[in-house]
Amino acid sequence: MVVESVSALINGFSVALAPLGLFWAFIGVCLGTLVGVLPGIGPALTVALLLPVTLKLDPTYAFIMFAGIYYGGMYGGSTTAILLNTPGESSSIITAVEGNLMARRGRGASALATAAIGSFVAGTLATLALSLVAPLIVNLALRFGPAEYFSLMVLAFTTVSAVLGESLPRGLASLLFGLALGLIGIDLQTGQARFTMGIPELLDGIDIVVVAVGLFAVGETLYMAARHLSGKDEIIPISGSIMMTREEWARSWKPWLRGTVLGFPFGALPAGGAEIPTFLSYMVEKRLTKKPEEFGKGAIEGVAGPEAANNAAAAGVLVPLLTLGLPTSATAAIMLAAFQQYGLQPGPLLFANAPQLVWGLIASLYVGNTMLLVLNLPLAGIWVRLLAIPRPLLYGGILVFAGLGTYTLNNSTLDLVILYIIGVIGFVMRRYGFPVAPAIIGLILGPLAEQQLRRALAISQGDLTVFVTEPLSAALLVIAAAALFGPLIWRWRQTRRTA
Amino acid sequence: MIDQAEGGGRRASLGHLVIAAALALLGIFMLWETFSIPVAVTYARVGPRLFPGLVASGLILNGLWLALEARHAPNPIAMGEPPVYWPAVAWVSAGILLEAALLERIGFVLSATLLFTFTARGFGSRAALRDAAIGFVLSLIAYLGFTYGLDLNLPKIPLLNF
Numbered sequence: 001m002v003v004e005s006v007s008a009l010i011n012g013f014s015v016a017l018a019p020l021g022l023f024w025a026f027i028g029v030c031l032g033t034l035v036g037v038l039p040g041i042g043p044a045l046t047v048a049l050l051l052p053v054t055l056k057l058d059p060t061y062a063f064i065m066f067a068g069i070y071y072g073g074m075y076g077g078s079t080t081a082i083l084l085n086t087p088g089e090s091s092s093i094i095t096a097v098e099g100n101l102m103a104r105r106g107r108g109a110s111a112l113a114t115a116a117i118g119s120f121v122a123g124t125l126a127t128l129a130l131s132l133v134a135p136l137i138v139n140l141a142l143r144f145g146p147a148e149y150f151s152l153m154v155l156a157f158t159t160v161s162a163v164l165g166e167s168l169p170r171g172l173a174s175l176l177f178g179l180a181l182g183l184i185g186i187d188l189q190t191g192q193a194r195f196t197m198g199i200p201e202l203l204d205g206i207d208i209v210v211v212a213v214g215l216f217a218v219g220e221t222l223y224m225a226a227r228h229l230s231g232k233d234e235i236i237p238i239s240g241s242i243m244m245t246r247e248e249w250a251r252s253w254k255p256w257l258r259g260t261v262l263g264f265p266f267g268a269l270p271a272g273g274a275e276i277p278t279f280l281s282y283m284v285e286k287r288l289t290k291k292p293e294e295f296g297k298g299a300i301e302g303v304a305g306p307e308a309a310n311n312a313a314a315a316g317v318l319v320p321l322l323t324l325g326l327p328t329s330a331t332a333a334i335m336l337a338a339f340q341q342y343g344l345q346p347g348p349l350l351f352a353n354a355p356q357l358v359w360g361l362i363a364s365l366y367v368g369n370t371m372l373l374v375l376n377l378p379l380a381g382i383w384v385r386l387l388a389i390p391r392p393l394l395y396g397g398i399l400v401f402a403g404l405g406t407y408t409l410n411n412s413t414l415d416l417v418i419l420y421i422i423g424v425i426g427f428v429m430r431r432y433g434f435p436v437a438p439a440i441i442g443l444i445l446g447p448l449a450e451q452q453l454r455r456a457l458a459i460s461q462g463d464l465t466v467f468v469t470e471p472l473s474a475a476l477l478v479i480a481a482a483a484l485f486g487p488l489i490w491r492w493r494q495t496r497r498t499a
Numbered sequence: 500m501i502d503q504a505e506g507g508g509r510r511a512s513l514g515h516l517v518i519a520a521a522l523a524l525l526g527i528f529m530l531w532e533t534f535s536i537p538v539a540v541t542y543a544r545v546g547p548r549l550f551p552g553l554v555a556s557g558l559i560l561n562g563l564w565l566a567l568e569a570r571h572a573p574n575p576i577a578m579g580e581p582p583v584y585w586p587a588v589a590w591v592s593a594g595i596l597l598e599a600a601l602l603e604r605i606g607f608v609l610s611a612t613l614l615f616t617f618t619a620r621g622f623g624s625r626a627a628l629r630d631a632a633i634g635f636v637l638s639l640i641a642y643l644g645f646t647y648g649l650d651l652n653l654p655k656i657p658l659l660n661f
Binding site: 053167169170172173176177179180183187189190192194195218221222224225226227228229390391392393395396397399400401403404407408411413416417419420423424427428431432433434446449450453454457 | 529561575578581633
């Protein structure tokens, strides 16, 4: 078992270390760092915009590039968080707090260094864990039937709705909106048109690229424009030595390891998301530090731990994506769409049918991580200059590429109108605190969930109890119900106790 | 969007109520449409109606839940959001809709230049000529890259055929 996966991984490295593999990994990590550093765009949007362009590329190299963008976005995001105090992604919120305070105290270089090295350590260890855990889950998943898959997807739906965002009904609203969009088009099993309202262009459904670009690029641009923040952001110049001092190393390495241990399992669970482990890591480090007085003023542990947790969780998210076909973050959902574009379905069979792709992808994560350390540690100063791009030009550029990517999907200006409508919805969602990621996950996972639901019911001849009589499926549904109603019941009991 | 500069708690909870109502109405519409999907007898139970029915019911129930929650939901301004600056939203919206309307008439490069210039204006830039020049160069590079690098056909500028 272990021997097999080691030899598979070695084969993967022969793909990732070949000149073409290195080339696409390099393109990916550069693009990823770029979009991570720039406010307003992130890895999910970037991969979505690249989907139509990469159609003709060999899938192995496309995924090596996507993986580089995915990891690179994490590295770049922390640079922006530290120097601009604008977290590019919700998982960098903590980094933005302590890291920006460090930068203000003239220790920006140390903050960048501990973030980059911590990301490297955590990313590498978590990728190692991914290489070891994935084959085990694949073996388990081979025993899953349609009922188990459907229940697993229900679990993913409920946890992403509960975890992402400020309140459960708002998370669910986003998810249901995505599920509803995913239903538009021809039902593949019966050939019936559903919810197309007589518009022939809708028969093929609404493309995930339009939805992702609308919610992320157009929604974000409208939202930022509406805030109309006059005045410039304060970019703190990098100061201090690029090398961490001996004391800073001593204070960093344990938080890196603890962050990794917290981050990976959270990412790997269908609960997904990197926010919770970064918050947990911050609380743990605050309690364990020998210098608690520095927390809230720029403590290096408060950057090292959460950054490691963030990257480890990002690697963890790839476990359910690759082994079960279950995306638990917006970027993972777009990657699933990329697999579908090539006619591939992630899951246990992918490991058997396309080992070169899967293990090449995993091997490229080690390679990409090493490249990112080099790109981000000595070259941080170059990336920082991107922050000086004036906002009017930055968002103008984002929309030009958003329009270009959307139009080239079908050469249809109707897609641009849909793009705008979805962008307005994304704007309202941001404004009123609705998370965007559940909509993307619902859109891409909904049709797969329906397929498994109908398969399971076809096998059971329409008997709905199949989901609760199969023990594994029942267990998954119980966990899903607990994730949905647990917090509600808990809160209700709390208010009764205080009343 | 209901909130304005003076938007107090009541106005903002109205915003949440509008969203809740919109979701519930979407659910009702979907339920209506679901029952109009033709179903062959053999598919009666596992057919194309079951999942849409579930989603539609979920939307209606969740709309009710959101409406209940709206009483406690903080309004965007209470959450630290500045009031919506509508002229900026209008500039960006006009840019996108103009591109949708003009792309196939005046070509990609010119319509994207317009989109760029309008968006920059929405973000407070006053140097329209400079923005247009930068937008033109950016769109041209993108156009050439897509046309010659990726073999994709983007609408050309009429008469110039470029």
